[in-house]
Amino acid sequence: MSVLIFIDHADGHVKKSSLEALTYGAKVAAQLGTAAEGLLLGTVTEDIAALGKYGVSKIHQVANDTLNHLDTQVYAAAIAEAVTATGATVVIFSHTPTGKAVAARVSAKLKAGLVTGACALPDTSNGFVVKKGVFSGKAFANVSIQTPVKIISLNPNSYMTVAGEGTATVAPLAITVGTAKIKVTAVNKVSGDVPLTEADIVVSGGRGLKGPENWGILLDLAKVLGAATACSRPVGDAHWRPHHEHVGQTGVQVAPNLYIAVGISGAIQHLAGVNRSKIIVVINKDPEAPFFKAADYGIVGDAFEVLPKLTEAIKKMKASA
Amino acid sequence: MKILVCVSKTPDTTSKVAFTDGNTKFDEAGVQWIINPYDEWYSLVRAIELKEKDASVAIHLVTVGGADTEPIIRKALALGGDEAIRVNSDSTDSYYIAAQIAEIAKQGGYDLIFTGKETLDYNGSSIGGMVAELVDAPYISLATKFDLEGTTATVTREIEGGEEVAEVALPVVVSCQKGVAEQRIPNMRGIMAARTKPLKVVEPVAADALTTVVGFELPPAKAGVKLVDAENVEELVRLLHEEAKAI
């Protein structure tokens, strides 16, 4: 009996969402009175023993370089074997592109119940019940997992990373690594930018900004905040911004700590992609814009005047902090 | 070349979300049902495009649902599916649904299985991966582009902070999202033709449900927006720093 946390990585580094999963998994293990252990497929450049500070006592590593590329079939087989080998009864993934694809396969392979997009610790007082967002963030469902092995994928940004003391022992795990049927021929990363789904802060613009040539003021604000940028669907559709920045029901779903919406009306389909954000700030010149109803803070004003001032004020605050 | 397109029904995106029976059931009163947009706009349309290029392509639709899903299946047929299979079950457990789809997939010997990225109601993002595992095929999720050359598929998929291009030999399971195709509207000819296209109803095979929804909750209402004067952005910065601790 243990809690096994899948550690995802890219470019030699463990992903932030996995640090959240480690912290979360350690807490689940404490709740169940058992140990939390990590599972790393492939190789990274950083010191993995140091991941012990997130509460895991041991990290099982399958240090096979072919695992640095995702083939869900190979991954699922390896993880399922690791679950059996380590005797894990709870398996934790991040609800990210990789985690989503792999968790589903492992669930079917082990016939282990899966709850995706979990946003809180499981309730283990009577069974095993996990809370997740449904209806695109408009509600939550409490889902009971009935199988002996339970799988959870944790929504990014819904559980804060806590780093304490401690190092983990790193143990090589000998398991079968299958041959990938998928051949990755190109990887195109938007370099230098903060990935949207991992970002702590997201600054997002809508049709209120009038045209792509006006995005500079929004990028400036994003820069001082170290934020990722996003946009509403019409902005993506009109190619003012790259389509992968489009958030909402039909775009990317984000759940940052802070979401700043500029010149976005707040249509229900837009809100569906952003309403899991902890704090929402709305800047819109129309006091009747529906977004204000979903906001924590707001400014009724012209984005072209407000944004440059806001960027300056944040710079000042950061300089004095 | 046979393509299986998984379609599910979901409440229209503007539906009011409310629950009945002590918050254990979704309140369907007044809800307009639609085809899950990822299934309709992206995977189905891409399958139709492949058929337009190669007339020998057959598009079969599968849905696991009760008789009330038939209007949305007819609409999918009107858009361009050739025939449809409805597995008669109201189950909402992902594994149970995936097991039904996998059974249809095995019987039909499909070269390509398309699902949507996720359903708008349950937001599971898991049926595609589960089906792929159950039929022992490769799975590429979150596709933003899908091309076929003979029996090799080239798929661009979303990864964190970018995209990845991958090649794979058929058969394969692919989950589709924005980028794969553009939304279409059924025309009159399609709607007429859909009336006579085959819609087969089959009973589910035995499979376990691995999870149960024990209850729903609505998010706590926001306390209400705190408005800050446009001339006083410093106050917003102070609130975000000191009160919200967000910057």
Ligand SMILES: Cc1cc2nc3c(=O)[nH]c(=O)nc-3n(C[C@H](O)[C@H](O)[C@H](O)COP(=O)(O)OP(=O)(O)OC[C@H]3O[C@@H](n4cnc5c(N)ncnc54)[C@H](O)[C@@H]3O)c2cc1C
């Ligand atoms: C099935 C379906 C799915 C959809 N999915 C999505 C989705 O995923 N994501 C999404 O975003 N949309 C989606 N939409 C579209 C959605 O309904 C809205 O049309 C869209 O979000 C509006 O974008 P917007 O707020 O940028 O533009 P608008 O609605 O045009 O709003 C512009 C806003 O800018 C304000 N403004 C104008 N000038 C200024 C200024 N100088 N300073 C400050 N504010 C200003 C205006 O007051 C207005 O509120 C979907 C629609 C449908 C039907």
Ligand SMILES: Nc1ncnc2c1ncn2[C@@H]1O[C@H](COP(=O)(O)O)[C@@H](O)[C@H]1O
């Ligand atoms: N009941 C169902 N019948 C057929 N296909 C489904 C069903 N539920 C989900 N799917 C397919 O699986 C995709 C992902 O659903 P989910 O994993 O539930 O988010 C959907 O976009 C559909 O293509």
